Amino acid sequence: MVKNNAxxxxxxxxxxxxxxxxxxxxxxxxxxxxxxxxxSIFAKHSLIAQIYHxxxxxxxxxxxxxxxxxxxxxxxxxxxxxxxxxxGGGDLLKQEGKSxxxxxxxxxxxxxxxxxxxxxxxxxxxxxxxxxxxxxxSTHNAVLLEDRGIESYNPxxxxxxxxTLLSVLLISFALIIHRLRPLRRLRKxxxxxxxxxxxxxxxxxxxxxxxxxxxxxxTTQNKIRSLIESRTLFxxxxxxxxxxxxxxxxxxxxxxSEEKQQGRFLGIFERLESLIGEFAxxxxxxxxNQHLEKNEYRLIDIIDGAxxxxxxxxxxxxxxxxxxxxxxVDYRLFVTAVKNLIDNAIKYSPxxxxxxxxxNNEIVFTNFGPPLKKPLSYYIEPFTxxxxxxxxxxLGLYIVDAILREHDYILAYERRNDLxxxxxxxxxxxxxxxx
Numbered sequence: 001m002v003k004n005n006a007x008x009x010x011x012x013x014x015x016x017x018x019x020x021x022x023x024x025x026x027x028x029x030x031x032x033x034x035x036x037x038x039x040s041i042f043a044k045h046s047l048i049a050q051i052y053h054x055x056x057x058x059x060x061x062x063x064x065x066x067x068x069x070x071x072x073x074x075x076x077x078x079x080x081x082x083x084x085x086x087x088g089g090g091d092l093l094k095q096e097g098k099s100x101x102x103x104x105x106x107x108x109x110x111x112x113x114x115x116x117x118x119x120x121x122x123x124x125x126x127x128x129x130x131x132x133x134x135x136x137x138s139t140h141n142a143v144l145l146e147d148r149g150i151e152s153y154n155p156x157x158x159x160x161x162x163x164t165l166l167s168v169l170l171i172s173f174a175l176i177i178h179r180l181r182p183l184r185r186l187r188k189x190x191x192x193x194x195x196x197x198x199x200x201x202x203x204x205x206x207x208x209x210x211x212x213x214x215x216x217x218x219t220t221q222n223k224i225r226s227l228i229e230s231r232t233l234f235x236x237x238x239x240x241x242x243x244x245x246x247x248x249x250x251x252x253x254x255x256x257s258e259e260k261q262q263g264r265f266l267g268i269f270e271r272l273e274s275l276i277g278e279f280a281x282x283x284x285x286x287x288x289n290q291h292l293e294k295n296e297y298r299l300i301d302i303i304d305g306a307x308x309x310x311x312x313x314x315x316x317x318x319x320x321x322x323x324x325x326x327x328x329v330d331y332r333l334f335v336t337a338v339k340n341l342i343d344n345a346i347k348y349s350p351x352x353x354x355x356x357x358x359x360n361n362e363i364v365f366t367n368f369g370p371p372l373k374k375p376l377s378y379y380i381e382p383f384t385x386x387x388x389x390x391x392x393x394x395l396g397l398y399i400v401d402a403i404l405r406e407h408d409y410i411l412a413y414e415r416r417n418d419l420x421x422x423x424x425x426x427x428x429x430x431x432x433x434x435x
Contacts, residue, residue, distance in 0.1 A: 008180060015173045019166065026162040030155050037153040041132060042094050042125050048074065052121065052136045052143060069145060077133070077144040086144060087135060090128035182210045190217070198225050239276050246272050278399060281336065282382070285402045292330040292406060299325045299363070303356060306338035316346055318355035325358060329407050337403040340396040341365045341422055348420075363424040371420065376413040 051068050069076065077083055124135040134145045182204060192200045202218035204211050246269050253265035300321050307317055327334075345354035345367035354367035372379065380401040401411050404424060412423040 007183070008177070011173070011176050011180070015169065018169060022162070022165055022169070026158065030158055033155065033158060034153045038093050038125065041147075041150050042096070048123070048134055048136065048145065073148050073150075074134070074145045075148060077146055083144050086126060086128045086133055090126035090133065093125040093127050093132075095122065095124040179208065179210070182206075182214065186210065186214050186217070193221060198228070235279065239280055242272070242276055246276075281399060282402070285333075285399070285406065292333070294328050294330055294407075296326045296328050297331055297334075298323060299327055299358075302327070302329070302331065302335055302338055305331070305335040306342055309335060309339040310343045310346075312342065312346055316353050317342060318353065320355065320357045322358065333403045334407065337400045337424075340400050344396050345420075345422070359423075361426050365422040365424075366416075366419050368418055369420055371415050372413065376411065380411065 048069075051065065066076070077086065122137045124137075126133040126135060132147045132150050134147065136143050136145070186202065189200050189202055193202075198221075200221075202214045202221060204214045250266060250269045253262055253269065256262040256265065300319065300323055303317070303319055303321065307314060342354060342356075342365070345365055346352050349367040349369045351368055354365060357364050357366070376397075380397045382398040397411070404411050408427045409424050410427055412425050414421040414423065
């Protein structure tokens with residue numbers, strides 16, 4: 001699935017990586033800005049702790065302490081329930097603790113109470129229901145202060161920038177997917193054209209790269225269609241025109257008084273008719289215009305039809321095939337392939353005999369004779385001959401190979417002792433066509 005949508009998968013991967021990177025970057029910015037906001041608020045804590053420390057040292061009175069708190073918009077929380085809810089359920093943003101000795105040395109060295117030891121003071125910054133509180137504690141005292149002049153951190157600007165950028169990425173991704181849709185349609189059209197549908201049109205509107213490719217394909221397809229039509233018309237006209245003089249030649253040959261000459265001419269004309277038939281079959285297979293009518297047939301019936309078509313004696317062909325074996329093929333074409341192998345096997349066997357058997361799903365054609373002088377790939381090319389005689393493979397194995405490929409088979413060759421074995425091997429053994 002991924003292979004069939006590699007471009008889409010690549011775009012989706014790039015989109016996911018980009019969104020993840022942007023999200024990570026904005027989250028880090030959020031953490032940094034939040035920490036700076038907390039630090040800037042907590043800086044106020046030093047002064048509050050100092051005021052509270054002087055209050056504990058009795059250097060300022062209670063009214064003066066409260067006046068200093070009001071000056072910084074700080075108000076003491078005195079309700080016990082609210083105090084417990086805030087200290088127990090609030091979010092701790094930051095905390096810090098300093099001993100009284102630090103204050104004595106740095107701030108209050110000239111005070112008359114400088115040598116008085118006070119227990120260390122701990123300060124906490126708490127967020128509860130969107131408000132900021134400071135909890136200042138010593139060993140024996142604690143005060144919870146509400147800061148009404150400061151709000152908790154609100155990353156609305158950062159979030160706006162994040163969602164704006166995310167929207168741009170989503171719109172860009174949607175536009176890319178929209179631009180890639182014609183590519184998927186073009187792929188389906190090319191597949192239809194490859195299957196032989198010559199009526200498919202690649203023409204499309206637009207001026208982008210995909211539209212230019214599609215229009216160029218449409219132009220190329222029209223040229224290919226014209227070439228195929230010209231080739232088909234040319235071959236069919238030639239074959240039709242050749243049949244007339246051949247028929248006349250056969251009639252004229254029967255009028256010869258000398259039997260030897262008559263037989264020679266009749267053999268020549270029969271050979272020409274056979275070649276025209278092979279040319280017609282090759283044109284049908286290679287043009288891609290044939291429509292295979294596949295059905296299940298008993299293999300022994302196909303072999304019998306091939307023997308009849310090859311016009312050889314039944315005694316020349318030994319068949320060891322189970323009558324229950326069936327294969328799904330186009331009967332006419334497959335009979336032709338089997339006929340050609342039977343004809344070649346008998347023609348090149350000194351005994352003029354051959355045998356057909358089954359080995360698993362493979363159909364094996366065996367004959368006694370000399371081994372092939374060249375690889376099989378040489379003989380399945382059209383018009384190949386080892387010797388300049390009329391008895392050669394010619395188009396026979398080329399036609400066999402072409403028909404087998406249309407049926408998901410391949411032609412193989414093995415030499416077993418003194419026997420030549422031509423084998424029909426299924427290309428997809430998992431789909432058992434022979435059962």
